[in-house]
Amino acid sequence: MGQQTILEGGCQCGAVRYRIATQPRWVGHCHCRMCQKAHGAPMVSWVAVPAADVIFVKGALKYYRSSEKTGRGFCPECGTPVACVPDATPGKTAWFDLALATFDDPTTFTPMMHVWCDSAMPWLPINDHLPRFGRGLEAEEPQAGEK
Ligand SMILES: [Zn+2]
Numbered sequence: 001m002g003q004q005t006i007l008e009g010g011c012q013c014g015a016v017r018y019r020i021a022t023q024p025r026w027v028g029h030c031h032c033r034m035c036q037k038a039h040g041a042p043m044v045s046w047v048a049v050p051a052a053d054v055i056f057v058k059g060a061l062k063y064y065r066s067s068e069k070t071g072r073g074f075c076p077e078c079g080t081p082v083a084c085v086p087d088a089t090p091g092k093t094a095w096f097d098l099a100l101a102t103f104d105d106p107t108t109f110t111p112m113m114h115v116w117c118d119s120a121m122p123w124l125p126i127n128d129h130l131p132r133f134g135r136g137l138e139a140e141e142p143q144a145g146e147k
């Protein structure tokens with residue numbers, strides 16, 4: 001993790017821009033089927049930040065409710081999946097999971113682990129030495145099990 005205290009990011013087209021005013025509480029790779037489907041990707045790397053520390057400086061995400069409570073926020077212009085939230089009701093979520101690759105400098109983060117490895121792609125070898133969990137982490141976030 002760098003010394004930067006303000007980190008910025010946004011969608012591909014630039015219509016939605018965000019800033020976080022804190023260091024993330026959790027950074028990890030998720031291999032669950034929901035993330036794979038929502039991002040059209042074999043895995044998704046996430047940066048978890050308290051909602052109070054996420055500021056949208058331009059535009060706003062549109063939310064798709066991917067499960068009973070979990071919402072996924074994407075740019076209404078270009079469709080870039082930017083966030084996953086444990087409560088899709090606007091203004092009610094306690095956490096934002098921001099897609100790591102949407103940050104302007106994705107290299108600044110240090111992933112801590114892999115979760116939902118039970119559904120990881122067999123043709124994508126995990127060669128790092130991070131801890132691996134077959135499913136989600138109950139302790140990390142309220143809805144980690146439903147991501
Ligand atoms: Zn966009």
Ligand SMILES: [Zn+2]
Pocket residue numbers: 030031032033034035036116147
């Ligand atoms: Zn996931």
